[in-house]
Amino acid sequence: MHKYANPTLFLRVSALLVPWLAAATLLLLTAGLYLALLASPPDYQQGESVRIMYVHVPAAWMALFCYTSMATASAIGLIWRHPIAELTAKATAPIGASFTFLALLTGSLWGKPMWGAWWVWDARLTSVLILFFLYLGYMALENAFDDPVRGNRAAAILALVGIVNVPIIKFSVDWWNTLHQPASVVRLDGPAIHPSMLAPLLVMAAAFTCYYLWVVLLRVQSEIIAGKIRGLRLRQAHG
Amino acid sequence: MSFVEMGGYAAYVWPAFGATAVVLTVLVATSLRSLRVRKQILEGLQRDGEAGRVACGRKSAT
Numbered sequence: 116m117h118k119y120a121n122p123t124l125f126l127r128v129s130a131l132l133v134p135w136l137a138a139a140t141l142l143l144l145t146a147g148l149y150l151a152l153l154a155s156p157p158d159y160q161q162g163e164s165v166r167i168m169y170v171h172v173p174a175a176w177m178a179l180f181c182y183t184s185m186a187t188a189s190a191i192g193l194i195w196r197h198p199i200a201e202l203t204a205k206a207t208a209p210i211g212a213s214f215t216f217l218a219l220l221t222g223s224l225w226g227k228p229m230w231g232a233w234w235v236w237d238a239r240l241t242s243v244l245i246l247f248f249l250y251l252g253y254m255a256l257e258n259a260f261d262d263p264v265r266g267n268r269a270a271a272i273l274a275l276v277g278i279v280n281v282p283i284i285k286f287s288v289d290w291w292n293t294l295h296q297p298a299s300v301v302r303l304d305g306p307a308i309h310p311s312m313l314a315p316l317l318v319m320a321a322a323f324t325c326y327y328l329w330v331v332l333l334r335v336q337s338e339i340i341a342g343k344i345r346g347l348r349l350r351q352a353h354g
Numbered sequence: 355m356s357f358v359e360m361g362g363y364a365a366y367v368w369p370a371f372g373a374t375a376v377v378l379t380v381l382v383a384t385s386l387r388s389l390r391v392r393k394q395i396l397e398g399l400q401r402d403g404e405a406g407r408v409a410c411g412r413k414s415a416t
Contacts, residue, residue: 148371152357152371153357157361162361162362162363163360163361163362163363163367164360164361164363164366164367166360166367166371167366167367167370170370170371170374171370174374209381210381213377213378213381216377217373217374217377220370220373221370221373221374224366224367224369224370225366225370227366228363228366326378326382329382330381330382330385333382333385333386333389334385334388334389336389337385337388337389337392340389340392340393340396341392343396344392344395344396344399347396347399347400347403348399351399351402351403351406
């Protein structure tokens with residue numbers, strides 16, 4: 116693992132991966148949008164409004180996936196002082212926050228016509244709102260210190276404490292009475308959703324995953340270069 | 355019913371897809387921009403560093 120802790124090697128490998136990830140993202144998004152907007156049928160109860168699901172559900176999955184990645188990278192950074200892991204956690208936060216924001220916004224746009232309310236304080240919605248605040252708190256803490264290493268460690272501890280919220284979100288629809296529907300794809304007895312609706316969902320999820328990998332590599336590259344700039348400036352200042 | 359009308363749900367469906375497009379585009383654009391700007395700064399600093407070393411080398415030679 117420490118082989119990949121070498122920033123120069125990381126920069127070389129990620130420069131090779133970035134164009135492929137960008138192409139995969141665009142290809143999967145095109146296919147996903149075609150399936151979501153044109154090829155899939157309207158729902159027999161929800162009509163065309165069900166198409167919101169194809170951005171809402173993948174965005175919500177990514178919100179949880181990014182948080183889990185951020186917490187895992189934070190743990191690796193704290194335990195092994197792995198520099199790339201520390202930068203990955205930092206680079207993941209704004210991407211996860213964006214997906215969480217989109218899950219909340221598209222959920223609201225779906226809730227209004229289906230439930231009659233933009234927002235309800237139910238277990239699923241409230242726990243996802245807390246996830247959004249955890250991301251914002253992580254980013255604020257990361258930037259609150261003059262020393263980037265200290266900021267990163269403080270934020271990593273927050274990320275690890277906040278991980279308890281992830282299973283709470285996943286099981287909130289089973290543990291509490293909620294307006295939000297229970298899981299219909301990731302469940303023990305297999306997906307309870309028709310293949311014509313499962314396909315666009317999975318393609319959009321794959322597109323969002325490639326998007327995450329693409330953007331996180333760009334942001335980690337950018338952080339490595341920022342570190343080099345800090346080092347050079349420090350050396351020049353001390354002559 | 356036309357595609358644009360989305361069975362009467364156009365006011366909910368299109369903003370959902372539009373907001374997703376805007377947020378994801380802005381995030382990748384700012385990430386690309388910050389990477390480009392930082393690469394330029396680093397190249398500038400490295401060039402200055404080279405120039406500084408060359409100048410120092412001349413001074414010590416004389």
